Amino acid sequence: MSIEEKKYSGGVPDAYKHDIASEHEYNIEEFADINREHAGSGFLAYFNIVCVIAGTGTLGLPYALKQGGWIGLLILFLAWTMSVYTGVILIRCLYANGKHRISSYKEIATESFGAIGGWITFFFNAWILLGAPVLYVVLSGANLAHLCQNTVAEVVGATNWTIISCVLVLIPFVLVKSMKEVAWMSAFGALTVLVVVLIVLVMACIDQKNQVNVHHDPVIWDQFPIALSTISFSFGGNVVYPNVEASMKKPKQWPKVVAAGMSTCALMYFLTAIPGYYIYGDAVKSPIYDSIPAGVGQIIAVVLMTIHVLISAPILVTSFALDLEEMMNITVERFGRFREFIIRALLRIAIIVVIAIIGCFVPYFDNLMSFIGAFANCALIFIFPIIFYLKLTGVRNKPIYELLWCLLIVILGVVGLIFGSWQAIDALKADIERDRALGISPGA
Template sequence: MLVAGTPYWACWSWFLSFYVSGELDARKGNLSICFISPPMESQNHHSQPPTIGTTFLRTCFNGVNTLSGLGILSVPYALSKGGWISILLLFLVAIVCFYTGLLLKRCMNSDPLIKTYPDIGQMAFGRKGRTVISTFLYLELFLVSVAFLIMGGDNLHKLFPKETFDIFGMEVGGRKLFISVTALVVLPTTWLRSLGALAYVSASGVLALLILLLAVLWGGAFDGIGFHESGEIWNWKGLPTAISLFSFCYCGHSVFPTLCNSMRDKSKFPKVLLVCFIFSTISYGSMAIFGYLMFGEHIAPEVTLNLPTKKISSKIAIYTTLLFPVAKYALIVAPIVISVEETLPFQESKMMSYLIRTCLVISTVVVALSVPFFGYVMSFVGAFSGITLSIVFPCLCYWKIALKFKKFGVEKTVILMILLIGTIIAVVGTYTASTDIINEVQHKRI
């Protein structure tokens, strides 16, 4: 069984990893998902048929896709907010998140029945722990689906800035129009009750990431943009935003337990994490540095919005990003949809299923239209749910499960420091992002 609640772009990786491990029936397209899964003690391991498990290489592939997504568009903007020295924070966040990923693995070692992140929460803090963690995961999925719509609308508006339509005598155009267009395009994909095909489409994540990175580099090196901007060395005021956006890049912890359990040799999972974090950090760091060198203080929250649309490399980069919502939106909202459907008495009704999925898409459109600020939404997600799920909760769970009876030593000191600093950053980052969103909304109304 797959418990709902996986980070934004990474949701599809669950489906893919379960497909290769035999728990997703490709012929029937059956997928069992539950937001609040049954208690661990009710799960009978011995009644389940043994599975071969995924190889080290396949797990690395799924892990890289878990950590690679929308964050690649915003890291140059994050670097511009904090200044050149803040690139060190990207590496520091990567190290801390790698360590907390290992903490989750150690929590799993305490009980063979632990299969998912919410299971870890239940093991540490009972049913309330499961509920709190699941709620944060749920909210994160919803907000990232909103970010996908905003990103699609921004990039379509970049390609067609003058497009307007006459609807009932009103001239409609701009980003809000294209946010709605993006939602209309992805809506049919959410009606699919079989997600096997979508998982394969989403498996192009690593390729899309590389194409996007190479297209941006090509634009800087050969299409006349150049790498001439100097930028700031350090900007204290922008640090909360920078750290929040960097944290967004490494929010893969909710899928780590599932990836680990899908492995043929679970003892190699720490090596998988190391490979995934190194690859992702190189990708993020490269995009951040080159993007900041190309556009400096004028960098947009999405680096593709700075690219000249007349260049072939720019069009390739922008069209690549437009594939993200089509390929991943349905997989991101699927756990939300299915968990809602499972709570209703008429869950077998196809018409009701279509209605629920349509209402969910409409709700994300309403939020995207109300807060069409990609950078601030990403910053909010990174601070509020990203740091909480990737840094704070792993430390709390590990402390409760493995350290509560140990004497106060080096390990406890390190985890306590990470916990305190992570909590402070989450609070400050959430406040900063919320303030920025409110100010922008008020400014738009004026």
């Protein structure tokens, strides 16, 4: 172990000692952790989790119940508990080599299945970390264009608002360096989601007297798998967890932090899903604020959700940038403080430029993102963490009930992967056939 590693050697977090010690013979108190000298609290990490996971999922879950019926609540509960478990074991994998903390999802895959496994995981990881911000800035552009209708700003147009949204994301993305430094944004972002949830809840309850002949289904079997994949996607935070945990002063708090973050998101999901579907039934829309009466409440909800996606996007791209910067060894020790900032800023500007180009010009991006998102999200949230965890820490040292739980999680992930991809492919085909029928070029 090097002198630098010893400087930050604080032992393995208590929650991970059992799995590691059962597979490796070494002094766990000499485990080389990363430098946490300027790390933040578990409370700040909690806000990072809530801000990344909540939001668009909160607004789409009533529609998911419309797709699958009331049985979707059971899937929502399973996805919540399963994602807490995989969030915990994914971080355990960072410590599983028994020598030092590895830094990223890609390195976990490399440790498990070599370079090929690492690059496959990195591709999925990058698609989510870049693709979700693209969708966020496109949503922001559309919302801003909608809010500017019948005003002098209407001439700006959705595309230009998307570019403006990218600039707004770029500013904090370049100025902040780590996940700890975006935590204050996460706290505000989490607050905006909570306010939107409360607005939707109150407005929907007020509007209930106007809803007649509302229809509900206990289960819709032919749409159930699609609803399953939609609900499963709502807990997708694994892509940022390694960097969020790295921003914590006390990593042993991680299991509590991820459980609290996921539970907060689940509470908001239930607060919108149940009343949204109960009040509007099979007429509910996605996002849910399109179902509530037009007026001040709806406008405030749209404004706050626009703010939320603009806050969430820097968190996701910061996680991606940190992985890239580590791979490229962009550090103050190597380049000096000024040159490191310039190189890091140029890299992050390039990332935002790519996001802006994709958001403005790639045809059918929403459905293309849904296709690879179904594949990548289910793999990264449910399938990969189980496979990597069992590979790195062993199978025989696990109780049978835990192995059965792992099997159930993988099954849920595979079903969501297959049917979510199937749905997205059908949507892509529909887009292509529509454009052909209209005699226009793809995506025009």
